[in-house]
Amino acid sequence: MDWNSFLGHHRQRGWFANAIRTNRLASTxxxxxxxxxxxxxxxxxxAKTLLCLRNDPKDFSPCGLCEACVQVEAxxxxxxxxxxxxxxxxxxxxxQFIGPEDNRMRAGLCxxxxxxxxxxxxxxxxxDDADTIGVEGANSLLKTLExxxxxxxxxxxxxxxxxxxxxxxxxxxxxxxxxxxxxxLAQLAIRxxxxxxxxxxxxxxxxxxGSLASFSVLMDDELREFKSQLLQQLEGHPFDFPRFTKAMLxxxxxxxxxxxxxxxxxxxxIDFVQQNYQAKLMDAVRQxxxxxxxxxxSLIRRCMDAKEHVDRIVAPAALVEAWSADLASLKG
Numbered sequence: 001m002d003w004n005s006f007l008g009h010h011r012q013r014g015w016f017a018n019a020i021r022t023n024r025l026a027s028t029x030x031x032x033x034x035x036x037x038x039x040x041x042x043x044x045x046x047a048k049t050l051l052c053l054r055n056d057p058k059d060f061s062p063c064g065l066c067e068a069c070v071q072v073e074a075x076x077x078x079x080x081x082x083x084x085x086x087x088x089x090x091x092x093x094x095x096q097f098i099g100p101e102d103n104r105m106r107a108g109l110c111x112x113x114x115x116x117x118x119x120x121x122x123x124x125x126x127x128d129d130a131d132t133i134g135v136e137g138a139n140s141l142l143k144t145l146e147x148x149x150x151x152x153x154x155x156x157x158x159x160x161x162x163x164x165x166x167x168x169x170x171x172x173x174x175x176x177x178x179x180x181x182x183x184x185l186a187q188l189a190i191r192x193x194x195x196x197x198x199x200x201x202x203x204x205x206x207x208x209x210g211s212l213a214s215f216s217v218l219m220d221d222e223l224r225e226f227k228s229q230l231l232q233q234l235e236g237h238p239f240d241f242p243r244f245t246k247a248m249l250x251x252x253x254x255x256x257x258x259x260x261x262x263x264x265x266x267x268x269x270i271d272f273v274q275q276n277y278q279a280k281l282m283d284a285v286r287q288x289x290x291x292x293x294x295x296x297x298s299l300i301r302r303c304m305d306a307k308e309h310v311d312r313i314v315a316p317a318a319l320v321e322a323w324s325a326d327l328a329s330l331k332g
Contacts, residue, residue, distance in 0.1 A: 003061065027154060030130070033176060145168070195219070
């Protein structure tokens with residue numbers, strides 16, 4: 001992967017290219033945007049740009065062929081650090097930041113990033129699933145964010161600014177990413193072999209809100225049909241939220257007994273609803289409908305709050321019931 005084949009996010013590319021060219025690159029960035037739109041790939045390409053052994057970083061054109069570029073792509077470069085939520089866990093653990101209890105401050109990302117770079121240039125770290133950083137993890141990370149080692153660059157990958165603790169937000173430069181265009185998303189889906197052809201790719205991309213994850217899900221005909229039925233229920237007057245709740249929970253349970261799989265499905269279903277309200281909010285903005293704007297913002301915030309609590313609450317059914325009732329109240 002290089003910048004020529006990377007799709008979308010031209011404004012963000014231009015900003016980083018200028019910052020590198022003028023030696024004004026900051027140390028800590030919070031990359032914010034919906035899932036599967038290219039934030040992780042973007043961070044990896046910045047790492048290639050900064051670590052490439054053949055081309056000057058100011059050229060913003062990593063060769064992709066030198067040892068450093070190949071290692072960053074493979075995730076094996078000694079100066080490339082990455083942590084993500086471990087399978088079966090609902091949050092990043094404090095051990096990932098400062099090492100296990102018997103080796104505190106002698107292991108983990110915060111320790112490793114302070115080690116001398118092997119390449120002699122800089123260390124680059126990616127903290128994936130940053131939405132799941134808890135208070136303990138945030139506290140262990142603060143000193144590194146406040147006083148990053150010279151030349152180091154840290155990327156936190158997030159889906160929502162509101163899901164970040166204030167102590168994290170205030171220490172990062174926020175870079176917002178939008179969903180991919182229909183054309184770029186369709187092209188990406190074809191490139192990755194997800195779609196069967198241009199017509200199908202464009203049709204699904206028009207419903208996927210710019211996310212490859214949503215695109216992949218919508219390739220499932222049954223789930224796409226369920227989304228359509230779900231949105232029809234949202235339009236009912238009055239809104240039958242008990243029926244809506246039952247449909248949500250039944251679909252969530254359809255993925256099997258694995259609790260994490262159920263939570264991921266629930267977040268996806270909430271995303272469907274949030275995307276619907278985001279589209280309606282844009283319509284209200286275009287029409288200058290003040291009441292529609294106020295209601296839309298409230299509904300979107302409630303969806304975001306529900307998603308934030310999916311991984312924290314023991315009984316998802318109670319969350320869905322409370323969320324559905326609140327939607328009914330906000331819709332009026």
